Amino acid sequence: GAVVSQHPSRVICKSGTSVKIECRSLDFQATTMFWYRQFPKQSLMLMATSNEGSKATYEQGVEKDKFLINHASLTLSTLTVTSAHPEDSSFYICSAPRTSTDTQYFGPGTRLTVL
Amino acid sequence: GESVGLHLPTLSVQEGDNSIINCAYSNSASDYFIWYKQESGKGPQFIIDIRSNMDKRQGQRVTVLLNKTVKHLSLQIAATQPGDSAVYFCAENIAGANSKLTFGKGITLSVRP
Numbered sequence: 001g002a003v004v005s006q007h008p009s010r011v012i013c014k015s016g017t018s019v020k021i022e023c024r025s026l027d028f029q030a031t032t033m034f035w036y037r038q039f040p041k042q043s044l045m046l047m048a049t050s051n052e053g054s055k056a057t058y059e060q061g062v063e064k065d066k067f068l069i070n071h072a073s074l075t076l077s078t079l080t081v082t083s084a085h086p087e088d089s090s091f092y093i094c095s096a097p098r099t100s101t102d103t104q105y106f107g108p109g110t111r112l113t114v115l
Numbered sequence: 116g117e118s119v120g121l122h123l124p125t126l127s128v129q130e131g132d133n134s135i136i137n138c139a140y141s142n143s144a145s146d147y148f149i150w151y152k153q154e155s156g157k158g159p160q161f162i163i164d165i166r167s168n169m170d171k172r173q174g175q176r177v178t179v180l181l182n183k184t185v186k187h188l189s190l191q192i193a194a195t196q197p198g199d200s201a202v203y204f205c206a207e208n209i210a211g212a213n214s215k216l217t218f219g220k221g222i223t224l225s226v227r228p
Binding site: 004006034041042043044046049091093095102103104105106107108109111 | 124147149151156157158159160161164204215216217218219220221
């Protein structure tokens with residue numbers, strides 16, 4: 001069964017609004033989680049590393065004020081897309097490493113559509 | 116089945132044949148490699164992994180081969196089934212699961228009935 005969940009699975013919002021996406025590790029704790037963005041027929045692009053107890057680490061070219069990340073607990077990280085615009089429409093995926101098996105597991109993804 | 120580099124986007128195989136998907140990784144310091152399967156509209160699903168101290172690892176119907184000399188990774192799927200149709204990504208990182216993954220471009224596997 002799924003070990004990482006995301007909510008919502010799909011969201012449609014108006015331009016200028018903010019959208020929050022949740023990523024949860026279901027049966028293990030994760031001090032680190034990762035957020036990716038994926039455009040159609042392309043690979044996953046790492047946006048940022050979410051760190052429990054400290055600030056997120058953003059990849060080059062990713063605006064930290066645009067994509068707010070909060071690692072609220074050892075099982076929850078949230079990504080907030082602020083003042084969303086149509087170009088932010090994408091598939092957002094999180095992952096969490098399960099250190100007991102040394103494997104990263106991915107969430108099912110969130111399809112964001114900004115009108 | 117055919118072996119296809121990741122610069123070619125699609126691999127088409129006959130149901131029941133073996134599939135070979137290849138990946139050339141870039142970082143010689145990478146010591147952990149993973150293959151993921153992604154179905155349309157879903158997140159990547161872990162298939163199999165291998166560490167740099169191994170050159171072969173087998174799972175159920177899948178085998179991963181690692182050639183560190185030429186920085187090459189391959190995924191072999193035995194007796195390919197329609198349910199194997201998906202996009203496959205190789206990923207690499209250094210020092211275990213807590214470090215960030217670098218993904219390859221991905222290849223679409225299409226299984227002909």
